[in-house]
Amino acid sequence: MQPVARDPSRVDAAQDYAAALSAMDAPFYSLVREKAMNRARAAARSAAAAPGLVPIENKSHGSDFPGPWPLHRAGKTQIDPHARRCKRMRGHVEHSMRLSESQLSRSGGFRFRRLFVTLTYAAVDGWHRKDIAAYLNTARTWAARRKFKLRYTWVAEVQKRGAIHYHVCLWIPARHRLPTADVSGWWPHGWSNLTVVKSGCVGLMAYLRKYLSKMGADESIALPVGARMHGSGGLDREQRREIRYRLAPYWVRDALGTYADIRRTVGGWCDRITGVFIASPWKVEIDRSGLVWAFKPAG
Known part of the structure; x- marks a missing residue:
């Protein structure tokens, strides 16, 4: 029996997918930490009951449990809504991109290009909640006129100067050329940048992951009231159901x-x-x- 040859690109894709799942499951380590802390406190109380011993609690985080420690008070656990929002954002982005890639692979994914568009405001206070929707509506209309369904995933990020900008991943047939957002008037609020991702699905996920890794509770707090953190489009009903199931x-x-x-x-x-x-x-x-x-x- 001949050994099966391993495809390096598939191995890298599987490793990236496993790493993304591990990052999504990281918040659940808090439950494990809670049990470990309770056992440590119980052992300390037992030691305190013996003569000549002083109770000591180990408050070191340790390398096995990443992330911040949850606060506890009389059987209650503090919930950080901003951290929860970021966790949901990462999960939605990862799953929507995976489903878009799998859908295109069944219909000839080699015929599509993966584009990464950045939309930036010129004015720090120039944001409006309908701006990203207006850009995506224009892009969908452009795609419909060319007889294909536009698939996209986007995230919002707050720059150091305080202005919001958007990172949008789009899948475009190779025979079409997407107009530059600021030159064509699709994005009249500042400037834009368009990059063609040349290393396929793995490169696209790696390109976006560096932005997702920077998104934390502080970034969620910095977003204006009413600002969405992420979104996607072009998925069918079953794929949207799967995302809700996964989250x-x-x-x-x-x-x-x-x-x-x-x-x-x-x-x-x-x-x-x-x-x-x-x-x-x-x-x-x-x-x-x-x-x-x-x-x-x-x-």
């Missing part, structure tokens, strides 16, 4: 099944197809200082 909590996915259309609703989650409702075991409250706390009610 739902693990225990909700297990309860509702692989083919559920999971929607967040008041008090939990539901499957839009079957109508099955799953109540959340967590309750959320906001204290006087504005902090958000999650806890499981007793009993």
Whole structure:
């Protein structure tokens, strides 16, 4: 039996995909940290009961648990809505790009070019929430006139000078040339930059990942009120359902099944197809200082 030859590009793509999934699962390490801290406190209390011993808590983060430590208070865990927003943004961007690539590969992906467009405001305070939608609407109209469906994924970033700019990934048939946004009037608010990604899907993900790695809670706070952090388009109904499924909590996915259309609703989650409702075991409250706390009610 002849050994199967390994395709280096597929190996790199698989490694990049595994790294992206690991980054998405990193916040769940907080649960592991919580259990480890509880065990350490229990051991310290036991040691304190023995004569001549002093209780010591190990407060070092350690290399096994990346990220900040959650704050706990009387059985409650603090929730950072901005960090949660960034986690959802990374998950949505990764899955939407993966689904766009897989969809194009089935229809002859070699006939498409991957473009990376940056849209920047000239004025720091020139942002308006409808600007990115106007640019994408113009691009979709341009694509419809050329008889193809435009697929795209975008993220918003706040520059050091305080102005917002957008990074947009688009998939364009190789026979067409996308107009430059600021020259054509598609982006009248400043300037733009267009780059053709030459190393395929792996290069596109690597190109965008350096921007996603900079997006944290501080960047989410810096966004103006009403500003969206990410978006995508061109996916069919089943692909949008899959993204909602992937972004739902693990225990909700297990309860509702692989083919559920999971929607967040008041008090939990539901499957839009079957109508099955799953109540959340967590309750959320906001204290006087504005902090958000999650806890499981007793009993």
